[in-house]
């Protein structure tokens with residue numbers, strides 16, 4: 001399938017919409033909207049040079065990060081809830097999104113970092129194609145909770161250089177309770193397998209920034225170290241222990257988290273140290289630990 005056919009196929013997947021594993025089946029090309037509350041035009045909250053990612057993604061001047069409005073998942077603790085759940089932002093055409101990508105490159109971004117873009121894949125891929133034909137050479141990051149449809153990922157092959165999926169839950173009941181994401185473990189495992197198939201090797205540029213690869217992020221929740229161990233064992237079994245892991249401690253109980261007492265506090269320092277110990281005990285050597 002050539003690039004035009006891939007983009008056409010992605011747009012076809014909007015009506016009925018099967019762009020993400022929730023498979024709403026609504027006719028987005030006829031102005032219906034599904035769980036993500038999104039139409040066919042991309043909506044963004046902001047774009048910036050962001051220095052808070054893993055060091056090889058931030059680089060010296062920052063990751064060229066684009067935050068998309070709305071989301072297919074409903075995480076009750078979402079730190080970006082103002083735009084992911086409430087939908088703040090502005091609409092941008094394919095051409096404007098292209099200009100934004102090129103402007104981030106001009107400002108010295110290490111990459112283009114697409115933050116939870118799943119529900120806008122068709123226009124985003126159209127923008128990427130246009131941007132590349134107009135001189136965009138930076139690595140492209142797909143920054144996602146990991147809950148992706150393998151058939152859709154197939155259509156992204158060649159456009160994404162760095163996959164940055166979360167492995168957020170090892171317990172499907174928690175995935176439903178906190179994110180309304182049914183069958184999370186199976187779907188995310190299959191998605192990460194496809195990502196690793198497309199980009200099996202991690203590569204770095206001479207300046208230390210990453211040019212290709214997959215990093216699996218694990219967000220640490222309070223009182224959840226048992227799940228961390230189970231998650232790491234699952235990752236080891238499915239993808240091997242050489243995969244790059246990013247352990248993240250920056251959980252804060254925002255948005256609706258206070259409705260759930262068990263996740264209504266930040267992580268303690270002791271929990272963080274114990275998490276690092278578990279990571280070592282389970283034999284993972286590649287990756288990073290992100291402190292708050």
Ligand code: SF4
Nearest residue numbers: 017020023024034036
């Ligand atoms: S992208 Fe949105 S409308 Fe389409 S299946 Fe997912 S949640 Fe539903």
